[in-house]
Amino acid sequence: MNTMANISGNTLNKDLRKKIVDMVMAGEDGHIPSAYSILDIITLLYRDVLNFDAKNPEWKDRDYFILSKGHGCLALYVNLHRHGFITDCDIDMFCKQGGILGEHPDRTKVPGVEASTGSLGHGLSFAVGIALGLKIQAQKNRMFVLLGDGECHEGTVWEAANVARNRNLGNLCAIVDWNQSAMQLMPYDDMPKKWEAFGWDVQTVDGHNEKEMLDAIHQIRFKIDGIPSVIVAKTIKGKGIPLIEGHGIWHHRIPNTQEYQQIMEALS
Amino acid sequence: MTITTRQQFADTMLAIGQENLKLVVMVGDIGHGMLKPFAAACPGRYYNIGILEPTMISMGAGLAASGLCPVIHTIAPFMIERAFEQIKLDFCYHKLPGNIVTVGSAFDYSNLGCTHHCYGDFALLKTLQRTQICFAASAVEFDQLFRQSYQNDFLTIYRVAGQSHCFDFAAKDIIFGKAIKVIDGSDVTIVATGPHLRTALNACEHLSVDGVKGEVIYVHTIRPLDTELIRASVAKTRKVVVIEEHMRSGGLSDDVLRASYDIPGMKFHSVSIPDTFVTGYGTYEQLSASCGLTTEAVIDSIKKWQ
Numbered sequence: 264m265n266t267m268a269n270i271s272g273n274t275l276n277k278d279l280r281k282k283i284v285d286m287v288m289a290g291e292d293g294h295i296p297s298a299y300s301i302l303d304i305i306t307l308l309y310r311d312v313l314n315f316d317a318k319n320p321e322w323k324d325r326d327y328f329i330l331s332k333g334h335g336c337l338a339l340y341v342n343l344h345r346h347g348f349i350t351d352c353d354i355d356m357f358c359k360q361g362g363i364l365g366e367h368p369d370r371t372k373v374p375g376v377e378a379s380t381g382s383l384g385h386g387l388s389f390a391v392g393i394a395l396g397l398k399i400q401a402q403k404n405r406m407f408v409l410l411g412d413g414e415c416h417e418g419t420v421w422e423a424a425n426v427a428r429n430r431n432l433g434n435l436c437a438i439v440d441w442n443q444s445a446m447q448l449m450p451y452d453d454m455p456k457k458w459e460a461f462g463w464d465v466q467t468v469d470g471h472n473e474k475e476m477l478d479a480i481h482q483i484r485f486k487i488d489g490i491p492s493v494i495v496a497k498t499i500k501g502k503g504i505p506l507i508e509g510h511g512i513w514h515h516r517i518p519n520t521q522e523y524q525q526i527m528e529a530l531s
Numbered sequence: 532m533t534i535t536t537r538q539q540f541a542d543t544m545l546a547i548g549q550e551n552l553k554l555v556v557m558v559g560d561i562g563h564g565m566l567k568p569f570a571a572a573c574p575g576r577y578y579n580i581g582i583l584e585p586t587m588i589s590m591g592a593g594l595a596a597s598g599l600c601p602v603i604h605t606i607a608p609f610m611i612e613r614a615f616e617q618i619k620l621d622f623c624y625h626k627l628p629g630n631i632v633t634v635g636s637a638f639d640y641s642n643l644g645c646t647h648h649c650y651g652d653f654a655l656l657k658t659l660q661r662t663q664i665c666f667a668a669s670a671v672e673f674d675q676l677f678r679q680s681y682q683n684d685f686l687t688i689y690r691v692a693g694q695s696h697c698f699d700f701a702a703k704d705i706i707f708g709k710a711i712k713v714i715d716g717s718d719v720t721i722v723a724t725g726p727h728l729r730t731a732l733n734a735c736e737h738l739s740v741d742g743v744k745g746e747v748i749y750v751h752t753i754r755p756l757d758t759e760l761i762r763a764s765v766a767k768t769r770k771v772v773v774i775e776e777h778m779r780s781g782g783l784s785d786d787v788l789r790a791s792y793d794i795p796g797m798k799f800h801s802v803s804i805p806d807t808f809v810t811g812y813g814t815y816e817q818l819s820a821s822c823g824l825t826t827e828a829v830i831d832s833i834k835k836w837q
Contacts (some may be wrong), residue, residue, distance in 0.1 A: 370625055377596070379624055382616060388586040389621055392593015392601075399555060399575055399599060422586035430578070 275471070275503050276306050277530045279345070282354070283337045284526050287517060290358030292366055296501030296513050298337035300442045301409060303471045304496055305330070308407060309342040312480055317347035320374045326404055327393055329378045331386020332411030332440060333367035339376070340364055348375035384417030386410065387437060391423045394435040398487050405485050406435045412454060413444035421461065424491075428462040433489020436480070437463075440470065442500040447510055458493045470496025504529050536691050539670035540632055541565035543677050544602065548573040551682075555594055559584055559605030561634070585614040588631075592621035595629050600682060606640070607633035607649035607690065615655060622686040623659045630681050631688045636666070636725065637776035638809050638818045639693035650804050652690065653753050654781020661685050664753040665707070668692035668725045672751050675705035694815055696728035698749070710757035712764070716746035719833050720764040720771040724750040724783050726815075727774045727824055734829035743833065753783055758790035765791040772832050774802040774824060800832040 279302055287293035308328060309315075316322040330339050340357070343349045349363070353373075356362025363372040367381030377393075380386050390408040397404050414420065427435055439454055446452045458465045466482060468475040476496065483492045500514075501507035504526050507516075518526060534542070545568050548554045556569060557578045570577035580587045584605060591601035603610065610633060611618070622629055633649070640647040656662045663685045667673035673691060680687050704711060713728070714735055723731035728749050735745035746764050750756065765771045771791060773784040784801035791797055804822045811821050819825065 379620065382620055385589055385617065385621060388589030388617070389593045389596070391586070392590030392595075393597045394593070395578075395590060396555075396594040396597025396599045399594075400597065402597075419583075419585050419589070422581075422583035423589070426580060426583065426586060426590070429581075 276302055277503070279306060279338075279341045280503055281527065281530050282341045284518065284523065286337060286340070286354060286357045288523060289355065291517055292358045293337055293517070294334045294366070294515055295337070296507050297332065297335040297411075299502045299504070299507075300498045300500045301332070301335045301440045301470070302338040302341075303473065303502070304409065304438060304440070304476060304498075305338045305342050307473050307476050309346055311477060313407070315346070315375070317375065320348060324404060327377050327390070327406045329380065329386045329390050329408040330368055331378075331380050331390075331408055332383065332414050333380030335411070335440070336366065336368040339368055343373070343375045349373065383411065383414040384419040388419050388423040390435065390437075391427045391432060394427065394432040395430060397434055398430075398432060401487070403487065404434070406432075407438065408435070409438045409440060411444060412439055412441045412452070415439065415445060415454070415457070416449065424458065424461040424463065427491040431488050432491045433484065433486035435491040436483055436485070437491070437493040439493060439495045440498050441495050442498040444500065444510060455495045458495065462490065464490045464492045465495060466492070467495045467497065470498035471502055534670050536667050536670050536673050536695065537634055537693070538565060539673045540604070540691055541569065543674045545569045545572055547678065547681070548576060551600065553598070553600040554602065555599050556602045556604065557587055557591060559587055559609065561605055584609045585617045588614040588617035589621045591629050592617070592625060592627050595622070595627040596625070600628070600630070602630045602632060602681070604632045604634075606635040606647060607652060608635065608647060611649055611652045611655060611688070618686070619659055623661045626661060626684075627686070628682075628684050629686050630677070631686065632691060633688065634691050634693065636690050636692045637804070639815060641815050641818045642812050644812070645808050645810060648809055650776060650809070651778045651781065652688070653777050653783065656688055657754060657781065662754065663687040664690070665751060666690045666692065666725050666753055667751060668694065668696045668728065669698070669700060671700055671702050672705050675702055676707050676751060679707040692725050694726035696726045698728055698732070705751065708752045708755045708757060710752070710760045711749045712746065712760065713749050714745065714747040716744035716768070718744045718768055718770070719836070720746045720748060720761070720768045721829060722748045722750060722761060722771060722773045722783065722787050724753065724775045727776060727819070730824065730826050730829060731774055733826040734833075737826065737830055738833060743837070745833075750783060753786075756783075756786050756790070758786075761787055762790050762794070765797055766794050769794065769796050770798045770833065770836055772800045772802060772829055774829055776819070776824065777803055779803045779806050798836050802828045802832065
């Protein structure tokens with residue numbers, strides 16, 4: 264585990280970014296830019312924030328993490344692998360028959376995955392149910408859920424946001440991957456104001472800056488009867504590789520040999 | 532005193548809620564009055580979530596994932612049809628257990644029109660793995676079926692009928708997953724579910740005047756269906772009529788046919804809602820008649836075979 268001393272600014276988890284590209288090349292499928300957008304957030308959560316036991320994924324005192332934008336799952340997989348939930352073999356079998364890792368995380372197959380996501384707009388509502396369940400049972404586990412900003416087009420996100428505030432689910436922290444996917448279709452997209460309007464405690468940070476992210480998480484009190492929190496994380500889709508950054512053909516594209524070399528050089 | 536099936540829902544929640552501290556009831560802004568005793572007796576375990584059925588279903592699955600036993604209640608179309616994907620993924624695909632209790636069976640809300648009707652629910656829910664479906668048309672049925680099934684590993688949907696069939700079943704006769712032979716006969720099998728048991732019984736009585744001995748089988752558990760009892764009856768009578776408040780496609784009728792199609796010489800007829808919207812208004816009885824769910828329809832279908 265890294266110590267606080269390691270945390271300063273943009274660290275760009277190059278080893279994990281390489282692993283993601285290698286998985287996509289081997290599996291011949293995957294969403295690289297979506298994963299790169301959230302990789303630094305998920306890596307920080309698993310390294311420095313979440314309480315878990317990889318040997319006992321259903322440990323009753325664990326913190327819950329749900330990746331609601333399931334198509335970014337490669338960022339989750341490489342962290343589950345790093346922390347011992349899944350094996351080298353599981354990684355090698357990404358998108359292969361007989362494997363447990365597909366293009367969306369599956370609760371029924373993958374240790375440590377709390378929700379099978381992929382159909383956008385389910386994760387927050389499911390997380391609100393878990394947070395309410397924990398509150399009813401007076402358990403102190405924390406509930407984290409990571410949403411895409413495009414996913415926030417879904418009405419269920421705001422149904423759940425409304426309930427979470429009105430039920431005072433202070434044990435719930437949503438993180439929005441604000442990489443401006445949503446703005447491609449709906450340019451009026453003041454994400455922090457939307458959450459403020461629903462009564463949540465809102466912090467806006469650079470989602471690739473570990474210190475800012477960690478400071479924001481440390482600001483949250485996670486009171487079992489309090490105001491839910493959201494961290495609006497400003498991110499860059501495809502972060503770290505100029506070739507694939509932004510919105511376009513790379514959303515669901517497999518690199519060719521030349522592109523693969525370019526990506527690896529950029530990460531070296 | 533006879534109570535409505537819906538009141539029994541509230542009474543059963545109160546009784547079980549005091550015994551089982553994991554039972555949590557969520558409603559979609561209906562039923563607050565009758566559930567007040569539950570809310571008072573089970574503090575922190577009653578939630579009027581609001582008018583947001585998809586999220587309420589997902590939340591129910593989340594409650595189950597946290598180790599609780601959710602009961603989710605509102606009007607049928609808004610849960611089964613609007614929130615179908617949440618049922619499919621958050622409960623069924625996740626293999627999470629839970630309970631959905633619907634009111635507004637078929638066209639019970641007759642004057643509220645098509646927006647409040649739901650007569651394709653059996654068909655929809657049968658496409659999902661890990662679902663169980665009950666149709667309770669009397670208080671004792673709801674109470675017994677719920678007690679026997681609410682804690683198992685499945686998602687169980689209880690369709691609560693607004694009308695009763697008025698047949699007085701003993702509690703001991705209500706067994707989840709088992710149909711009931713209400714009348715023993717040898718000439719024709721009439722399979723009924725919901726309030727239209729009384730239509731089946733009326734038809735049977737009329738047929739007896741002409742010497743036709745009808746066997747009436749009542750089905751309160753649509754899934755898992757008691758195919759053994761149904762098949763044994765049809766093997767005996769070689770003729771079966773099914774009456775149900777469900778669209779012709781995908782309802783109980785289809786399952787009865789599937790369970791008995793290979794019996795040599797068998798004849799089959801479905802008295803059910805035509806595969807179209809029920810657009811009229813009036814009473815429940817009037818809408819039943821407009822859909823052809825009548826004693827006469829059952830009798831006519833049988834007489835054609837004589």
